[in-house]
Amino acid sequence: MSRTVTAGLDGSPESLAAADWAAREALRRGLPLRLVHVYEWQPYSVYAPLAGAVAAVDPDVQQRWAESVPRDAAAELARRHPDLEISAGLVTGRPAAALAAAAEESELLVLGSRGLGALAGFLVGSVASATVAQVTRPVVLVRAGEQGKDEHRPDLDGLVSEYTPFRDVVLGIDLARPHDDLIAFAFEAAALRRTGLRVVHGWNLPASYGFNPAAMALDLAHELTAAQAKALTEALAPWRAKYPAVEVVEHSLVGGAAHHLVEAAADASLVVVGRRVRHSPAGLHIGTVTHAVLHHANAPVAVVPHD
Known part of the structure; x- marks a missing residue:
C-alpha cells in the first residue's frame, strides 16, 4: 500500500486542527492525505435537563x-487545498488500536490534543x-487552535503568514541512544520546510556534584562540557553531510532535556x-522526557519510535 499522511478525526476542534x-x-511531502474516524458504537444516553429525562441516542x-x-x-x-489527494472514511474498533493500525500503513499519523490548559501544556487524551x-x-x-501561520516567523513588519520563513525545527537527542530514524526525521522535516534545525542535548553533572556544582573544579567542568559538545558534533556530522542545505545549531546543555x-x-x-519501543506490557511506554514535552510544549510534537 502506498504511504499516506493520516489524520485521526473525532469531530473536535483539536482533531480538525x-x-x-x-x-x-x-502537500510538503507530496503524499495523499487520509482522514480516519474510528467508529465504536456505544449505547450512549443523553441527559436533557429541560425535559428532565435521560434518552438513548439512536444508533x-x-x-x-x-x-x-x-x-x-x-x-x-479539498476546498482549501484543491491539489491535494484526499480520502476519508470510517474504521471500526477500539480507538487507540484502530488508529495504531492505520498508522502502520502511513508515513505518519497526526492526532489532535486538547490545547493549553491550566498547567500551560498539552492535555493529551487517553486515546492519543x-x-x-x-x-x-x-x-x-x-x-x-494551531494554524498554518503559527509555524512561520514574522517578517520585517512583524506580520506572520504562511509565506514568511518557517520557524526552526527542534530535535531532542539522547547521545546514549542516538537513533538514525529519529535524526533522519528531524533533518527531513527541516529540509522540507527550508529552515534550520536546533538540536538539544541535555546532560547532567556527575552525581557526586549534584548537590554542589560549585565544588567541581573549573577545568573539570570545562572538560566535561567540551566532551559533551564534541560527542554531539560527531553524532550529527554524517547528517550534516547528507543535508548540507539544513543549517544546524547545536545546544549541549546542563540539566534535564x-x-x-x-x-x-x-x-x-x-x-x-x-x-x-518497549515490548513489556508494564511500565511507561512513552518515556519521561517525551511525556513531559507532549504535555508542555506549545508547538506540534513529532514522536518517532525506535528500538
Missing part, C-alpha cells in the same frame, strides 16, 4: 454523525497517549522527540 496540519504536511443517528465527520472535513480541506505508546510509525500531536526542549518549543515549527 490536526487534520489541517496533516494536509499541509501531505442510526450515531452512524450518520460518524460518517459526516471525515466527509465534512475532507470537503473543507495510548496510540503514541503502541505505534511503530511517527505520530504528530497538534494542539487545538525536557525543560530545555519545552523552552525551545516556544519558537519552533515542530519539536521532534523519540520513543524507545
